[in-house]
Amino acid sequence: MDSESRAFEAPVEATLTGTPLRCPRAMKTQKLVPWTVSRLVMAGLMAAISVPAQLAPAVINRRRA
Amino acid sequence: MPDIAPRRWLYLFLVLASTVAAVTQMAGVLQFDGFTFREVSILGLFAILFAWIASSFWLSVFGAWARFNKIDLLPLNPPGGVSAARTAILMPVYNEDVGRVFSGVRAMWESAGPDFDFYILSDSTNPANWVAEELEWQKLKNELGETAHIYYRHRPKNTGRKSGNIQDFCENWGQLYDYMVILDADSLMTGKTLTHLVGLMDANPRAGLIQAPAQLVGRHSLFARIQQFSSSLYGPIHTAGLAFLQGADGNYWGHNAIIRVHAFMQHCGLPRLPGKPPFGGEIMSHDFIEAALLRRAGWDVWMAPDIGGSFEEPPPTLLDYLIRDRRWCQGNLQHLRIVFAQGLALPSRLHLAMGIMSYVSSPLWLLLLIVSVADMMSFKALPPASYMGLQPSLPFSVSHEAELIILVLATLVMLYGPKLMAVFALLESPEATRAHGGIGAVLASALWESIFATLIAPIVMLQHSWYVFSILMGMATGWNVQTRTDRALPFKLVLRKFAPHTVIGVVVTILLWRYTPDSFNWFLPLLAGLWLAIPLVLISSSPFLGEWLRKEDLFLVPSETRGSKVLGRAHALAESHEGAPVRAELVLEDARVRDLHLALLAETPLPPVDPLKLWSLRERVRRGGTAALSRDDWSLLLSDPEGLKSLSTPLAAPASS
Numbered sequence: 001m002d003s004e005s006r007a008f009e010a011p012v013e014a015t016l017t018g019t020p021l022r023c024p025r026a027m028k029t030q031k032l033v034p035w036t037v038s039r040l041v042m043a044g045l046m047a048a049i050s051v052p053a054q055l056a057p058a059v060i061n062r063r064r065a
Numbered sequence: 066m067p068d069i070a071p072r073r074w075l076y077l078f079l080v081l082a083s084t085v086a087a088v089t090q091m092a093g094v095l096q097f098d099g100f101t102f103r104e105v106s107i108l109g110l111f112a113i114l115f116a117w118i119a120s121s122f123w124l125s126v127f128g129a130w131a132r133f134n135k136i137d138l139l140p141l142n143p144p145g146g147v148s149a150a151r152t153a154i155l156m157p158v159y160n161e162d163v164g165r166v167f168s169g170v171r172a173m174w175e176s177a178g179p180d181f182d183f184y185i186l187s188d189s190t191n192p193a194n195w196v197a198e199e200l201e202w203q204k205l206k207n208e209l210g211e212t213a214h215i216y217y218r219h220r221p222k223n224t225g226r227k228s229g230n231i232q233d234f235c236e237n238w239g240q241l242y243d244y245m246v247i248l249d250a251d252s253l254m255t256g257k258t259l260t261h262l263v264g265l266m267d268a269n270p271r272a273g274l275i276q277a278p279a280q281l282v283g284r285h286s287l288f289a290r291i292q293q294f295s296s297s298l299y300g301p302i303h304t305a306g307l308a309f310l311q312g313a314d315g316n317y318w319g320h321n322a323i324i325r326v327h328a329f330m331q332h333c334g335l336p337r338l339p340g341k342p343p344f345g346g347e348i349m350s351h352d353f354i355e356a357a358l359l360r361r362a363g364w365d366v367w368m369a370p371d372i373g374g375s376f377e378e379p380p381p382t383l384l385d386y387l388i389r390d391r392r393w394c395q396g397n398l399q400h401l402r403i404v405f406a407q408g409l410a411l412p413s414r415l416h417l418a419m420g421i422m423s424y425v426s427s428p429l430w431l432l433l434l435i436v437s438v439a440d441m442m443s444f445k446a447l448p449p450a451s452y453m454g455l456q457p458s459l460p461f462s463v464s465h466e467a468e469l470i471i472l473v474l475a476t477l478v479m480l481y482g483p484k485l486m487a488v489f490a491l492l493e494s495p496e497a498t499r500a501h502g503g504i505g506a507v508l509a510s511a512l513w514e515s516i517f518a519t520l521i522a523p524i525v526m527l528q529h530s531w532y533v534f535s536i537l538m539g540m541a542t543g544w545n546v547q548t549r550t551d552r553a554l555p556f557k558l559v560l561r562k563f564a565p566h567t568v569i570g571v572v573v574t575i576l577l578w579r580y581t582p583d584s585f586n587w588f589l590p591l592l593a594g595l596w597l598a599i600p601l602v603l604i605s606s607s608p609f610l611g612e613w614l615r616k617e618d619l620f621l622v623p624s625e626t627r628g629s630k631v632l633g634r635a636h637a638l639a640e641s642h643e644g645a646p647v648r649a650e651l652v653l654e655d656a657r658v659r660d661l662h663l664a665l666l667a668e669t670p671l672p673p674v675d676p677l678k679l680w681s682l683r684e685r686v687r688r689g690g691t692a693a694l695s696r697d698d699w700s701l702l703l704s705d706p707e708g709l710k711s712l713s714t715p716l717a718a719p720a721s722s
Contacts, residue, residue, distance in 0.1 A: 016203075016661070016664040016665075017664070017668055018202070018216055018217040018218055018664075018668060019184070019216045019217070019218050019237075019238065019668065020216065020238060022238065022668075023237070023238065023240050023241065024236055024237055025239065025240055025330070026236055027232055027235055027236055027239075027330050027331075027333070028331065028334045029335070030333070030334050030335065030336060031407070032336055032338070032354075032403055032406040033406055033407050034338050034339070034402035034403050034406055035402060035405050035406070036340075036402075
């Protein structure tokens with residue numbers, strides 16, 4: 001037997017286990033929605049469209065008045 | 066629970082007010098002949114960087130104030146009686162020094178007692194490490210007996226690195242536990258601290274995570290001992306400032322923290338980011354994100370700055386420190402994609418932003434220096450006619466000397482003020498002062514530490530700037546094994562790695578001396594660090610010098626003067642560990658090693674493998690032995706129970722004869 005392994009001379013038990021029994025349950029992957037250049041551009045475009053769209057009725061109403 | 070909002074508003078006000086004051090002063094210096102584009106750039110960069118150092122300065126002021134006024138920094142319900150909770154202590158390892166890992170586990174088990182379950186979660190890809198870990202685990206189990214719940218698990222593939230390793234634990238055994246304490250391969254915690262953390266979690270059901278800041282300990286090289294002293298001196302006011310301002314919006318530093326398992330399992334499954342590394346793929350610096358996700362889900366994340374009994378080891382040399390920083394830099398820059406992610410709390414975004422800024426500030430400083438020098442050089446080159454009504458012959462630094470001196474002084478206060486406050490905070494406690502070697506030793510060590518920190522700052526700045534540039538250019542790094550042992554670096558290696566810093570220092574010196582001789586002295590502290598890069602790295606890596614200065618009472622820390630039971634035990638076990646390295650071939654040569662490996666392999670779900678590949682590998686080993694096997698071949702072979710059984714018999718005969 002190799003001398004390096006003599007420190008570990010205890011016999012390996014037939015029922016030796018490294019860990020308790022597994023009881024599997026998956027972790028749910030979270031949504032982080034990282035920003036990308038295209039997302040930023042889209043957000044800018046949406047803002048450019050939606051902000052005037054929200055303001056327009058007020059301007060029109062004022063003109064009518 | 067104290068209302069934390071007024072503190073935060075005051076902090077924000079102080080950072081902004083000091084930045085506005087400094088920027089106004091700077092604008093006064095630059096505007097005398099109107100603003101050029103370069104000067105506007107200088108002003109912009111200066112504003113960002115001054116705000117950055119001001120945020121650190123005021124954080125330390127708040128921390129010092131909290132310390133002097135004995136503010137309760139962890140306003141949680143105190144632990145009750147004996148806990149019925151089940152807690153797992155997780156030690157993820159990846160090709161680490163096996164003796165040191167198991168010495169640490171044993172020392173902690175002896176300190177904590179049998180109430181805790183310990184898991185060594187191996188991701189080791191080195192076959193010899195894998196086999197050695199199994200043998201050490203069996204030895205430890207046999208020595209400690211039935212009461213020791215020490216488990217070992219090896220993953221065939223290290224998917225997701227450390228966070229994947231922890232996720233694998235959670236998905237397989239997480240339901241068995243209320244809490245888990247995450248460690249690093251070089252970190253240690255005392256049983257008292259572990260029990261206290263469990264008690265705090267029991268008494269505060271909203272707490273999702275409590276971080277126990279780790280004291281740097283256990284190294285002998287000069288560089289590491291300076292880091293240990295610096296962390297022991299400045300750490301308390303820094304962590305006090307953080308705890309004082311963040312409250313339940315704390316952060317997670319990846320290890321030495323207790324986590325509520327079901328909160329973590331429900332809310333901290335990390336996604337892969339779209340795209341390729343360095344910005345896409347697996348999230349490298351997972352800890353900040355996990356804390357942010359816990360906060361997003363409504364769990365409290367606390368830091369316990371005064372808990373004690375939490376240790377880790379610093380990198381032994383500046384080179385190792387910078388190698389680690391390359392990974393951290395990539396991990397933190399990857400957070401650029403997450404900092405604006407949906408639903409995160411504002412303090413979590415600030416944690417991410419500060420992590421990013423701790424690396425991005427280096428190229429910004431470099432840019433500020435370059436633009437400033439360019440501005441000075443162009444200033445001299447302008448014809449006198451362009452300063453009508455002013456004094457054309459007076460150089461920049463003289464004509465605004467008073468303002469510039471005020472600015473430099475303000476910057477120095479921002480940079481060195483926290484160090485002074487930390488020294489005062491330490492000297493206020495006679496016991497802490499004695500633990501650092503006494504008043505004289507503290508003052509001398511703080512002075513030398515400041516000089517050393519000033520000299521290495523430009524080296525770190527250049528290196529971080531290169532890291533940021535290379536990452537922005539799309540160059541990704543892996544997650545290599547950290548060097549955790551003291552060693553004097555060889556001259557050739559240091560020369561190769563730090564010659565560029567020295568050359569840059571010399572070239573910049575010549576340019577400055579030639580074109581802006583009047584301002585040359587302003588740059589001396591920066592240039593000196595670059596000139597001395599090679600000797601600084603070389604000398605500071607010396608364990609002999611570190612030990613000699615310890616005998617001279619310099620850079621002493623409490624773990625060196627008073628000792629610590631768990632640290633002393635772990636080091637004694639590591640030193641007495643049998644040194645002969647284990648070879649992976651033992652699995653084929655020694656029936657007991659093989660049986661142990663097969664027993665552990667039997668409970669590991671193995672990934673599907675191409676049968677033809679397996680057959681070919683078995684044939685290669687049968688005919689030519691294991692000498693020519695690559696690491697991947699070994700990984701395949703060690704994950705092949707049938708192959709190991711069939712191969713071990715013929716090889717076992719010559720080995721045992």
